[in-house]
Each structure stands twice: as structure tokens, then as C-alpha cells.
Amino acid sequence: MGVGADFKKFLFSGNLVSMAVAFVVGLAIVALIGALVADIIDPLIAAAGHVNFSSLGVLTINHSQLLGGSLLGAIINFLILMTVVFFLIAYPYQKSEDRKKAKAAAAPPTTRECPACFNTVSVKATRCGFCTSTIPPAAP
Numbered sequence: 131m132g133v134g135a136d137f138k139k140f141l142f143s144g145n146l147v148s149m150a151v152a153f154v155v156g157l158a159i160v161a162l163i164g165a166l167v168a169d170i171i172d173p174l175i176a177a178a179g180h181v182n183f184s185s186l187g188v189l190t191i192n193h194s195q196l197l198g199g200s201l202l203g204a205i206i207n208f209l210i211l212m213t214v215v216f217f218l219i220a221y222p223y224q225k226s227e228d229r230k231k232a233k234a235a236a237a238p239p240t241t242r243e244c245p246a247c248f249n250t251v252s253v254k255a256t257r258c259g260f261c262t263s264t265i266p267p268a269a270p
Contacts, residue, residue, distance in 0.1 A: 160211060167207040175206075242268060 140146060176182055187198015241250045247261040253268045 159214065163211050163214060164207055167203060167210060171206060171210070172203050 189196040244251050244258040246263040249260040
């Protein structure tokens with residue numbers, strides 16, 4: 131296979147398409163939360179605290195303005211975004227992984243150790259394939 135065919139295979143693989151869809155959805159969520167913070171949450175906080183975020187923390191140095199209110203809005207935006215990502219993606223995924231691990235741990239073992247040579251043998255074995263010693267039956 132040539133480089134072009136490998137590149138085409140990579141472009142149309144399911145993982146790349148899934149990642150592209152996730153990226154686009156992530157950008158949409160960021161835009162949505164940004165609008166929520168800028169248009170609803172910041173004005174509510176400003177109304178409750180009687181302060182305008184756009185003029186909060188304005189410091190002028192050599193005709194350049196440093197806007198502390200914009201930084202505060204970005205921090206609020208970041209915290210809300212991380213909360214949404216945690217509760218909608220990370221937390222359910224972690225719980226799903228924990229359930230999978232619990233199911234795997236609950237499965238009965240399929241191998242055991244030979245008491246004579248300490249090699250791994252099947253639970254059903256009555257004689258070790260390594261040292262040929264007789265192995266007592268496994269406890270149920």
C-alpha cells in the first residue's frame with residue numbers, strides 16, 4: 131500500500147470521524163456556554179453586586195486598558211464549562227469503567243498456581259504441565 135492509500139484509510143477511519151464530530155460538538159458547547167455566561171450570568175452577577183463587569187478592573191497603562199472584568203467573565207466561563215464536561219462526560223464515563231472493572235473482578239479465576247513449581251496452570255488441571263506433580267483439586 132502506498133502513502134496515499136494509507137492517508138486515505140486514516141482520513142476515513144471511524145476514529146478520525148468520531149474525533150472530528152466530538153471536536154465540532156465541543157466547539158458548539160463552548161460557544162453555548164460562552165453566550166450563557168456573557169449574556170445571562172455576568173449581567174445577573176453585575177445586577178446583584180451593582181457592578182458592571184465591562185468596567186470592572188479597568189487599568190490604563192500607556193493608553194492600553196487592562197480589563198479585569200473580562201478576565202473574571204472568562205474564569206466563570208471556564209468553571210461552568212469544566213463543570214458541564216465533568217458531569218456530562220467524565221463522571222458517567224468513570225462510573226461505566228468502574229462497573230466494567232467490578233464485573234471483571236467478580237468473574238471466577240481460570241488459572242491457579244502449582245504448589246510445587248509455582249507456574250500458572252488451569253483451574254481444571256490435576257497434574258502440572260511443567261513439573262508433572264499431582265495437583266489437588268481446586269476449591270469450589
